[in-house]
Amino acid sequence: MNQPTLIAAPVKDLFYGGASAEYNAAITAAAARVTAFLENNKRPFSGIRPAALLAQFREVDFDTPLPDYESLFEEVDRLYIQHATAFHLPQYIAHLNCPVVIPALAAEVIISAINSSQDTYDQSAGGTFMERKLIDWTGQQIGYDDQCDGVFTAGGSQSNMMGLLLARDYYALTYLHHNIKLDGHPIEASRFRIFVSEKAHFSNQKNASLMGLGEQAVIKVATDERFRMDLGALEAAIQKERQLGNIPIAVIATAGTTDFGNVDPLAGIAGIAQRHQLWYHIDAAYGCGLLLTDKYRYLLDGIERADSVTIDYHKSFFQPISSSAFIVRNRLHLNIIRHHADYLNPKEQDYDALPAQINKSVTQSTRRFDALKLWFTLRLMGRQQLGAYTDTIIDTAEEAACLIEEQVDFQLLSHSDLGVLVFRYYPAKLNVSPCELNKKIKEQLFFSGEVLVASTKVDGKFYLKFTILNPLTTIEDIKEILNKIRSAI
Numbered sequence: 001m002n003q004p005t006l007i008a009a010p011v012k013d014l015f016y017g018g019a020s021a022e023y024n025a026a027i028t029a030a031a032a033r034v035t036a037f038l039e040n041n042k043r044p045f046s047g048i049r050p051a052a053l054l055a056q057f058r059e060v061d062f063d064t065p066l067p068d069y070e071s072l073f074e075e076v077d078r079l080y081i082q083h084a085t086a087f088h089l090p091q092y093i094a095h096l097n098c099p100v101v102i103p104a105l106a107a108e109v110i111i112s113a114i115n116s117s118q119d120t121y122d123q124s125a126g127g128t129f130m131e132r133k134l135i136d137w138t139g140q141q142i143g144y145d146d147q148c149d150g151v152f153t154a155g156g157s158q159s160n161m162m163g164l165l166l167a168r169d170y171y172a173l174t175y176l177h178h179n180i181k182l183d184g185h186p187i188e189a190s191r192f193r194i195f196v197s198e199k200a201h202f203s204n205q206k207n208a209s210l211m212g213l214g215e216q217a218v219i220k221v222a223t224d225e226r227f228r229m230d231l232g233a234l235e236a237a238i239q240k241e242r243q244l245g246n247i248p249i250a251v252i253a254t255a256g257t258t259d260f261g262n263v264d265p266l267a268g269i270a271g272i273a274q275r276h277q278l279w280y281h282i283d284a285a286y287g288c289g290l291l292l293t294d295k296y297r298y299l300l301d302g303i304e305r306a307d308s309v310t311i312d313y314h315k316s317f318f319q320p321i322s323s324s325a326f327i328v329r330n331r332l333h334l335n336i337i338r339h340h341a342d343y344l345n346p347k348e349q350d351y352d353a354l355p356a357q358i359n360k361s362v363t364q365s366t367r368r369f370d371a372l373k374l375w376f377t378l379r380l381m382g383r384q385q386l387g388a389y390t391d392t393i394i395d396t397a398e399e400a401a402c403l404i405e406e407q408v409d410f411q412l413l414s415h416s417d418l419g420v421l422v423f424r425y426y427p428a429k430l431n432v433s434p435c436e437l438n439k440k441i442k443e444q445l446f447f448s449g450e451v452l453v454a455s456t457k458v459d460g461k462f463y464l465k466f467t468i469l470n471p472l473t474t475i476e477d478i479k480e481i482l483n484k485i486r487s488a489i
């Protein structure tokens with residue numbers, strides 16, 4: 001007998017009350033693929049070349065959906081998972097990608113399915129207070145009092161932009177009585193200057209250009225022998241810009257440079273910023289892990305004197321991407337960027353009674369509940385265990401630095417406060433330039449898939465770079481990697 005035609009087609013693939021069986025099957029199958037990735041991957045990369053990978057994409061036709069999950073997982077495995085970089089292996093020692101903690105992965109399942117949006121209380125009640133409590137906790141780790149505030153962001157570049165935005169708008173409001181949010185740049189804006197070290201992150205330049213100040217506004221200050229901002233050079237650079245008729249408004253220190261993992265002299269810079277009435281932002285995207293260690297916390301002494309801080313939990317708190325925050329010492333400063341929309345966060349609302357995180361966010365309205373990952377992590381592992389990971393990483397990196405220094409055929413450029421080592425292979429007999437040799441080694445290792453190292457240029461010369469961000473990496477792993485570098489070509 002035919003089914004009565006009045007019955008609508010069964011609802012498929014939508015997350016709703018009748019979908020628990022499909023939901024469970026899909027998530028279980030996805031988890032099985034991840035488990036296989038963990039168990040089968042012995043190398044950090046498959047070594048596939050772009051042309052070979054691209055060729056496989058030609059067959060994919062979005063107008064013809066696949067018949068079932070099985071086929072879908074197979075396709076995604078072939079196109080993506082098999083060639084995904086395995087950040088959890090010690091042989092992945094390239095960029096600032098941490099292995100992630102499992103509690104945060106469990107949180108991800110909840111985050112994406114329940115799909116709260118962190119803009120207003122009516123879109124995320126408990127989530128709003130969880131985020132606020134984590135922000136307050138992060139502020140406490142920095143050493144701020146209960147006047148601090150902040151917001152989760154998509155990453156360090158975005159957090160740095162918020163720092164620069166507040167610095168600029170605060171300067172104009174306080175010293176020029178000009179409201180940039182309402183009236184745009186004052187004529188003085190083309191002379192605003194921001195000081196960073198030569199080794200600061202490139203997002204500072206991008207942010208300055210995005211904000212209409214131009215990259216010219218960013219003054220690069222010389223660094224010392226460990227590539228940290230030189231205090232004398234900062235003082236001189238500020239004087240020089242003043243003499244040129246320019247207007248210093250902010251200094252951005254880096255706690256953990258991307259290239260060397262070293263921390264600028266935070267307390268010394270605080271003194272200079274105070275004397276010159278500059279907004280003081282600290283980019284601790286990488287170095288924030290130091291907040292959690294008792295052994296190395298002293299490296300961040302002075303961070304509590306910053307007006308604002310960038311924290312990347314997805315760099316040094318072992319969180320999945322994205323998880324980041326922008327923290328300010330004085331919550332009132334966030335009022336500078338507040339924008340009211342009648343439908344979302346009307347001006348007349350009492351935000352102590354009905355909070356809205358959107359009041360603190362500049363570039364995101366709908367915003368993921370990333371904070372839940374950190375909640376899971378802290379509640380289960382505690383600050384101590386995360387801090388112990390960071391201690392281990394720093395100790396391994398220092399041991400690795402000494403090891404590289406001892407090798408006659410390697411040159412190390414600097415020790416690291418965290419875990420980045422810049423060096424090159426420089427054997428006695430060379431028939432190509434050391435730059436050429438090291439470039440070739442890096443490429444060879446990458447396409448063999450056995451070891452992934454990064455590289456950088458210092459004074460125009462090419463160097464290899466290790467970023468150690470895995471507490472499971474041992475000095476034996478480092479020895480093996482050095483041997484692979486020696487025998488790469």
Ligand SMILES: *Cc1c(COP(=O)(O)O)cnc(C)c1O
Nearest residue numbers: 155156157201256258283285286
């Ligand atoms: C990674 C990094 C950034 C940028 O953070 P994203 O999360 O990648 O946007 C900024 N500053 C420093 C020092 C970094 O290492």
